[in-house]
Amino acid sequence: MDKKIIPMLYDIKKYLNTKNLDYFEIRFEKHKNRIIDVENTSTKELIEKETEGIGIRIIIDKKVGFLALNEFSKYKEKIDKVIENTKRINKKTEFKNYSTNKGKDILKYKDFESISNSQKIKEINEINKEILKTSNRDIKILNSEIIYKETEIEKYFLTNHAEIHQKRPYTVFYSKITGKKNYQIETNVDRLGSIGGLELFNKEEKIKMVLENRKTLQELLESKPCPAITTDIILSPDVGELLAHEAIGHACEGDFLIDKTTVLKKGLKVSKNPEVNIIDNPEKKDFGYFKYDDEGIKAKKVDLIKNGVVNDFMTDITTATKLNEISNGSARSENYNFLPIVRMSNTYFKEGTTKEKDMLSDYTGFLLKGFSGGEVDTNIGTFMFGIRQAYEYKHGEIINKYKQASISGDILKYLNKITEISNKIGNFEFGYCGKNGQTAFVSGSSPLIKIEDVIVGGTKHE
Template sequence: MSRELVERVVKALEGKVYYGDVRFESARGMGYSKTKTKEAVSFASSVGLTVRISSANKWYYLAFDELDEGRILDETKRLVTKVGNKRSDIVLQEPWKIDREIKVMEDPNDLSDEEKIGVVRDIYGRIIGNDKIINAAVSLGHSKGETILMNTEGSNLRQVLPFYRFILNATAKEGKRIESDYFAVAKQGGHEILEKSDVHVKVGEVVKSAKDMLKAKMLKGGKHDIIVDDEISGVIAHESFGHGLEADQVTRGRSYLSSLVGKKVVSELVSVHDNSSYEGERGFFFFDDEGIKSKDNVLVKNGILKQFMNDRTTGFHLKSPPTGNARAQDFSRKVFIRMSNTYIEPGEWKRDELLAETKKGVYIEKALTGMEDPLGGNLQIMTGKAYEINNGELTTLYKGVGIAGKVLEFLSNVDAVTDDFELRGSGCGKGHEDYVPVSSGGPFMRIRGAVIG
């Protein structure tokens, strides 16, 4: 029924506008959570339909949360009359078709709600039963999202993607001091993701870490040689580097990387990808919200800046094809150029070897937050914890530190990259809004003379 509705709305655009597309979205999901004081099981569903028209270099959107065909067609026809059939500077492409649904190994919908809240209760019990642990928070969630996109080029696209996440948190208390730590996994797939995550091992690690943090000291800010984990490497690739390569920032005159394509910008040990075709990861899709096929985009190869990420509009202005990075938070929001699965390629160093060969420095774990600065090219990352490195060994434990500086200078000072590789799912905003599912990651890296505090 949704497919027929989309077809009929696209027909109202065909031949009457320079370019138009109609996107239908529906999603259903379940959530299960438990803390010391609250247990919750919740269900959520949503639908939405967006009509986009490009005319005279402007994008016009209509977004509907109700699939009332009469109203949608009336509003669409009114908009078509208002904006007219005027040429726009955007990339047009040949039509294509796809209809794919990702099949999961263990469908969480095949498990009963009782079984899933049972998993959450069990993990909660394993955390809360420990000495000094005063609270725990455990949550499991899964959802399935369908997108149907048809456009005036004749493309007919459908995809169904499954999302799964599991988060556990332990809070430790001693006197007035309270500290916590967490483990999170967020990928595309089914309940097998939890089984592959060694969650019982993670419980032990998180509980120990939360208790250890009760003794952690505050590090004095300054310049240090640092080793960062895969999670922080990923946030650097995404927040600090990737946002500046979104080509809408380039055409706005708002990217510090605008004039640097083809030039060596960072250490030759650093290669960065944005790969929306990385199946199983949270930022995966078959086609983006403009109907462009997903792909592996190499952004930096051996320190040389290779390309920007484009949508139909920037692709026209920069004379470069769209890269499959156009995404909207949901039917109600604008499509922007966004990242997907962004990572730094692994290197050749072994982690133990890297640590052993670092005489003095700071080892930093867990990226809590990061913020982009596409024009200034500055770096801001808040991390979870840090250790002093003395003669190749981890010594004093510190609370999380911030990492700051100029991104290109920071990444030019990378002198070692390990052979580790992991991606972690999260959400990414464009500035302060418009969140889309992404993942980021990579290897461990050593950076000389970084500003932390």
């Protein structure tokens, strides 16, 4: 971080202390990004960018105001204007038990600058060649694109009572392959990503992933469009994670509870199955990890659903104050330009007790794998997920492979239909979650989850 920044933050703090505010916080954030986009054997794009600035939240007469800026010469004038205009809003916000933490969380990682751009491009080219050479008479590879992203986020949080410095790296590696078989064309995207730097994924792991993507593409090219059908389903970990995140996680965000726009409430039994346990855990070192949230509160694991019953909601200071609780550290903002809001981190279903082989040995129904996005209306409890692949099982044997399906329904009814949960959780998948125009880095996983008698929406009518 630039040496001039911390003295400037202290100058701003000094100025804010002259304004007779109920509370203020200053957040400096710097994001460094590098994106390398290689298409077949040509570098399509290599972009580096730096964004940095300061977000200041003030509370005056219990009213909340916010200023974001990255040109600091006139900060006093701008702070004065925000204070003046904040007085004109009419909502009074209680804000209790704010952060008094002082700490650092600077993650150690292999520096992104320790390998040159040309070396990174060379490796990506070599990986792409592994895919291009699989093109044959049966499956023609029309295009193979690899997008590699590095992100480094540094945050400095300062109030009269708290001072926190955090730095985190993220690495993401996407493979997008388009292939053709006869007259059919399909594209599939697979990815690797986690919190960390260049130590995270070696070349072999990346090659393994892109070859797996090539295999999935072939399956898609050889699969039939999914019919619409009412059936039992088993969710693979990447779809189960979506159910945890979209259907339950969002509905367990404390701001929705305050706004009365969630169908969930504490103590509500959402599943007759006591093995239904859903957790949000920012302490887990994965893509959704953070030690302190963007209000300076120490993050902690929240048991959202415990034994089939709504146990807790994620909160920030404002929602916790309204609920007469203490924030559980779930306030996150995309960057300095936004006020923190209640967000998820690493969200997952806990393991159950059924062995995977027992679940599948005589199974008749559909197994759903790979997601292509999801959406939920927490107010009425309706959700919809896109599914990449659906395998039809009969007495434990796969009898048909389909592509592009969907599941949708009512959150409350859906969880009640969960009959079995396997005893092994899958790999955590990273993702970018959108809410109120802000993006948060998240991850999730689940064991295999069996759900009875639901509608699978397809792209082919029966």
